[in-house]
Amino acid sequence: MTTAFLGGYVVPVSGPPIEDGTVLVADGKIVAVGKPVDVDIPDDAETVDVSGSWLLPGFVEAHGHVGVLEEGEHWVGVDVNEMTDPNGARLRAIDGINPDDEGFRDALSGGVTTIVVKPGSGNPIGGQTVAVKAWGRTADEMVIREPVSIKSALGENPKRVYGEKDKLPSTRLGVAAVIRDAFVAAQDYRLRREHAEREREPFTRDTTLEALVRVLDGQLSWSQHSHRADDIVTAIRLSEEFGYRLVIDHGTEGHLLADLLAAKNIPVIIGPLFTSRLKVELRRRSLRNPGILARAGVKIAITTDHPVVPIHFLVHQATLAMKEGLDADTALRSITVNPAEIMGLADRVGSIAPGQDADLVIWSGDPLDVMSRAMRVFIGGREVYRFDEHTGEGVTVSPFYTESR
Known part of the structure; x- marks a missing residue:
């Protein structure tokens, strides 16, 4: 499905804001961002009017x-x-x-x-x-x-x-020692694992040390x-x-x-x-x-x-x-x-740019103004939340299966 968000004040974060901007989304991803003249919108695209609002990444x-x-x-x-x-x-x-x-x-x-x-x-x-x-x-x-x-x-x-359990660690020295001992054990484990791989020997895995090796x-x-x-x-x-x-x-x-x-x-x-x-x-x-x-x-x-x-x-x-x-x-x-x-997630989230996940939020105004509201929220291009101005309440789309009647 292709969706075009039209007419809003687009704040990509990774680049300068765009007045009367357009964001084109297809299959859950952002495919184009820019002025209307710069974005080719397919004839069958659904449109979301963002006029008078701000459009930001989630x-x-x-x-x-x-x-x-x-x-x-x-x-x-x-x-x-x-x-x-x-x-x-x-x-x-x-x-x-x-x-x-x-x-x-x-x-x-x-x-x-x-x-x-x-x-x-x-x-x-x-x-x-x-x-x-x-x-x-x-x-x-x-x-x-x-x-x-x-x-x-x-x-x-x-x-x-x-300390309340009368166990190590009960001091800052002890806390640091637990961490240090764990990494020394992980270093030794990595050496043993590498040796076993070279010699094609059986090796008993340890899920705690495996995780710490990934940090090392x-x-x-x-x-x-x-x-x-x-x-x-x-x-x-x-x-x-x-x-x-x-x-x-x-x-x-x-x-x-x-x-x-x-x-x-x-x-x-x-x-x-x-x-x-x-x-x-x-x-x-x-x-x-x-x-x-x-x-x-x-x-x-x-x-x-x-x-x-x-x-x-x-x-x-x-x-x-x-x-x-x-x-x-x-x-x-x-x-x-x-x-x-x-956190190593910038290839998917955090900005509005081609290739990013289409996690978009329509705000009533500048989100850094405490009076602004998140009006509509999209994850992967799908609307999952909407603020109802008539009731003054937010409505979240349930992700769980419900049988139609």
Whole structure:
């Protein structure tokens, strides 16, 4: 099916805005973007009138727990942390996702179409992350890429979880030691595996070490939960010791090391930004921090850490960060192309360009204006959400099978 979006203010993010723009979509992909005279629209194409509205790519949430930490389900919907083993590298977030979590519907109402779902931060090594679309019947149908990275945590959370059990790790030293020991074991495992392959000998696989070898080989990034500046430095120390690709999650005190992070080209997924300072590690939480990092040259993405902050408030965090010094261009990039690039998804999402997935959102106005609404949301060119102006409610198309009567 071919669809032409006509007459809107098109914001590709990867390029300059286009007044009275046209976006042509076919078979779930964007095939052309430009002025009407520059886009050849087939006679049989369906049209969507975007006049008077803004057309943007769906937002990208780079660090959330939608589907694995369900809202309103109490303990039944809590599958975010397997806090019985400090090294959970073999654990996969995809195995815990419930596509019917209310958070996915909230995401659509806020223009969020892509979510990197991550295990929680109770373990030094929490498990494998997965990038999904915010709409689908099964987690497998929703997948963009799996796995994307491995989640790891430093600082207060794993120290508290295992300290309360009188187990290693109960200190920051212990947390770092668990991570270091795991990577040394993975290095040894890789050598044994290579030897077995050369000699054509049988080899017993280990799913935990297999996952960590993929990090060592550069296939997966390392998503490092770290708030305090000293924990961020430990994250850098470990990454340089083993040579893996580091992404800082949260980075609450990252602004204190902004020049160091920029020099080492380490991106920061910063947030959540609307929370109170419930933990010691959050004492320097500030909406000014994204702007400080960005001005220093750090590539940033903004996160809600849903459900810590509801995912549909993602754009509002960017707006208020802009109020506190973040420039408008970076604010928009921090919830679109930047998280897509940081998490290795930019070939499919985060901008409006030929070849990208047709994940598009029609906004009533500039999304960085808090009065603007996501009016219609399309994933893969299919409309999945619409705001009803008469009732004042959003309507999500159900992905589940219903028998016609």
